Amino acid sequence: MRKNYYQKLAFMGMMLIILFTFQKYTSKEKEDFSDVKFIMTSSVPLHLTEFDPNDLDEKQWQNLGFTEKQIATILNYKKVVGGKFISKEQFKKCFAVSEEKYGALEAYILLPTNKEAKSSDFKSYKKNAITISEKFNPDHYSANDWIKMGFSERQAEAILKYKSYLGGSFVSKEKFKECFIISEENFQKINPYLVLPEKTPANFNSYTKNFKTEKIKIQYHQFDPNTLDFEGWKSFGFSDKQAQTIINFRDRNLKGSFKSLEDIQKCFVISADKFEEIKPFIKMNSTVAKNDIEKIEIKQQQKTDFSKTDLNSITFKQLLEFGLDERAAGSMIGFRKKLGGFVNKEQILSTYNIDVELVKKLLSVAPLNTSNVPKYTLADAPEEWLKSHPYFKYSADKIIFYRLSEKDEKKIWKLLKVKPEYETRMKLYLK
Template identity: 80%
Template sequence: MKKSYYQKLAGIGMFLIILFVFQNYRSREKEDFSDVHFIAENSVALKLAEFNPNELDKKQWQNLGFTEKQTSTILNYKKVVGGKFLSKEQFKKCFAVSEEKFSELEKYILLPQTNTEAKFNRFKSFEKKSIIVSKKFNPDFYSANDWMEMGFSERQAEAIIKYKNYLGGSFVSKEKFKECFIISEENFEKINPYLMLPEKTPANYNRYAKNLNSGKTKIQYHTFDPNTLNLDDWKSLGFSDKQAQTIVNYRDRNLKGSFKSMEDIQKCFVISVEKFEEMKPFIRLNPATIASNGTQKAETKQQEKTDFSKVDLNSITFKQLLEFGFDEKAAASMLGFRKKLGGFVNKEQILTTYNIDPELMKQLLSVAQLNTSNVPKYTLIDAPEEWLKNHPYFKYSADKIIFYRLSEKDEKKIWKLLKTKPEYEARMKLYLK
């Protein structure tokens, strides 16, 4: 009887254990996984620029569109492969980087394509350039070319300009400047002492609000003779350095020494309609100053012997540019740009010269000739290395061209490998046979 009793008791115990295990299993099926996030693409449209994945910190990876968990995975993977990504091929193997995300980033990654290429160290052009700053500057006034001269790549320079435009046309403060994805912590520390910007962003800052210069000091006008004003006098009337210089050049060179009428003043393109109306009640044209400048006009006229309709823009001299009305800075910029290019191939290029007066240049372009017969041109295959590295249109792609043509003699294939923007390719082809 006792044996039968214990057998039944053991059977009931086994049944209870099996029931408990089954209930526990079913409850696990309903476990809440709401806090588990799968690695996925960030759907936000990103403004990308060239970058070296070995130099990005946690925040910069997140700025590229990766989640916090993906970022941790990438940084851990970098440690696993030796603390440094050697190639795009190696970076692609990180499981936190999907095929779609890699395709999006690939052309911006400053690494060789494969580990083999990395071992042979044949992609020196992918090494990061050192950022060099030598003087204080206001970044709001810097062009893409200025950023490239500092050491940023072409794409990085464009991204910095786009970021400034995104902020409303001004970096506003050092604080905002630092937030630009392209500016790494290291580079910001180099640039920071030279930035002519406030340390902190104003509390009332709104990037959507237009800068109406509402705080600008109101000009206290007195009667004046525009023919007796020098550079500082025009600046005291509210004009910038460049505007004041343009007015003086316009008066002394284009008008041969003096404004003869109100219309002459109004025609100066840096004097807006509003500004002219503001100054008009105070302007006094003194016949005596016009007459005294008449002698200067006659003397200048005798000295001017150049027939600009016969002048070639690829051989025009510094003196002739001054004679036409350009200041020394503009003349030097044009001749310097022409020298770097090896000569102009079309007149539109000349209008892209820095520091020139566009309206005055358009007048010269409408009169002067352009002879392009002596401008040196090459193919991608036979272009001298020194020429490629120094030419403004080729220097940022020079190392890649030199590398690709070692094994590839078909120019069409080289263009595909370069992956340049259509506008840059068109610009480069101006100097190719």
């Protein structure tokens, strides 16, 4: 009986506890949760400093706010582009780096822009800090002074050339700011220390008058440009270097004679104004020009049969023999080498520095054999070939990246999103 009594007592106790709990959670009175705070994603501010993305490890990428998945993508992309980011634009293309994130980091990235990376004297990029300790007059600064301030040798030379262009003085802070070498950021640092007027004087031309060469009156007379010698060109106001350039242009590029007034205009040391000055006095010997043309035609007939000369194997000398000048022949051979061979004749007409009409005559005669031109698929094209080929090099990194995970070429083309005309050119060299 006692056992039964205690069991009933325990049951009643449990029922009371359940009723009390139910009443508490169904009560109309609201519980006060004012002290409860939900934990969201970390909002710790980033303390950014200058960094080279080629030097960062996984932990350092995390400190910049990237997730583990994003870090893995960045490191994989770095391998794809050759193991090293070479410019800010290349880093920006990485899919793990959003526009917003890149915008926050850009000012701190120690990489050059594409333009700086292509510079012939670029070796390793480090952002040099500009340091100024006292007020100074930039007119008195030498190249070494600018280098000590933080500019490179090439930048220092450009600053001095700009000063010379202004007439030997920077004149004002306004003019100093216009020097393209000095960025807005650097100008703001330097500005408080400049000992120069704020505004450019209204009579600014007076600063340069002492540096202008006085115009010498020249006595022109009738002349034949094909027989005029070095001293003759100098007597018309050309410098030693200009006179020699004109003679070299005539004798080397034009095979010994100007054939027309247009040929004279093509010589880059003869400005448009200068040409108009000498034009009324030019008396060309048409017989000489005619004889030179006949000599070229006879020479062509005697040596090479261009109707049997493949445009993908034609030599530099043969192009000169046909009548192209050295610059045009070099451009055509160089373009062909970069392409790995021409696929159609229209490509040849897009070569720089050629006489289009003369080359059209060559194309109408000479055949084009494309059997030895290398072609690949997007999946098996060598990386070096992609990066050096004129039609593929701007999309090479994307192709290399996409084909890691995608084998269907149609899908790769969709991902590349190149312009239709570029795609058409690229497909000329694909199987």
